Amino acid sequence: MHEILIISGKGGTGKTSLTAAFAHLSQNSVLCDLDVDAPDLHLVLDPKTSPKTPFISGFEAKINSDQCSGCGTCLKMCRFNAVKASNDTFSIDPLRCEGCGVCVHFCPYDAIAFNSKTCGYWRVSETRFGALVHAQLYPGEENSGKLVALLRKEARQLAKSNGAEILLSDGPPGIGCPVISALSGMDLVLIVTEPTPSGYHDLDRVAKLCRHFKIPAMVIINKCDLNPNVVKKIQSNCQAKEMVRLAQIPHSNDFFHAMAKGLAITEYTDSDVSRKLQIAWGKITKLVQGRKAA
Secondary structure: OEEEEEEEOOOOOOHHHHHHHHHHHOOOEEEEEOOOOOOOHHHHHOOOOOOOEEEEEEEEEEEOOOOOOOOOHHHHHOOOOOEEEEOOEEEEOOOOOOOOOHHHHHOOOOOEEEEEEEEEEEEEEEEOOEEEEEEEEOOOOOOHHHHHHHHHHHHHHHHHHHOOOEEEEEEEEOOOHHHHHHHOOOOEEEEEEOOOHHHHHHHHHHHHHHHHOOOOEEEEEEOOOOOHHHHHHHHHHHHHOOOEEEEEEOOOOHHHHHHHOOOOHHHHOOOHHHHHHHHHHHHHHHHHHHHHHO
């Protein structure tokens, strides 16, 4: 089983649209959406409703008003302004609480509970392209990297039990903690970029991350007809960094029409864009099979 991750240095490059197309073209695969802060692969894959499994991470303080003496120690000790005072009563704002436990430790009356915190949920759903492992982190919650690691573990186990040849993951944008958690240990990374100044800059950043972890990366230039001059810069950069340019995909309104219908573009139309993606997936499959044979 080989793990393939599709990422981009920034949002809005068309990463999820291309992931959906490759999910449609793939066979015997397990799919995973690792963008836990803003997942949207399910919008195209339309999974069947499945049970949610809570994602529990960290702790949350809560004051027991019956035991609280109103001494204000917690208010003085909290560095995050999470403790609120009103009419000599104290409470903790869950959006500000960092779960550090300082207030719990210093409360002289043991009036503060310190319970495990539910930060989101994850689930395994069935789609027309196969099983999808995905999650949703609640707004403002942290530990997205930990949730990404959990999803990868569950997706690997599912792929092995299903006898899947490929685990195809839609990664988070950027280069932060969730990206590092998604990237480490991958067999192949597909970087989706666009010919804009920010696209060029963020491609360079995420490519450095791939080189740091010694993971082979291939580049897809999406909306390649927007700015030919930046395309040339991306091509030169890929050549200098010895990164394979997998495909150049022109801008097409078919992406929007397909998404509005809840379809991958390769399902929606047999256009030039679809054929380019089919060729790209063929190259990926050949590379994966070659590594398997080696």
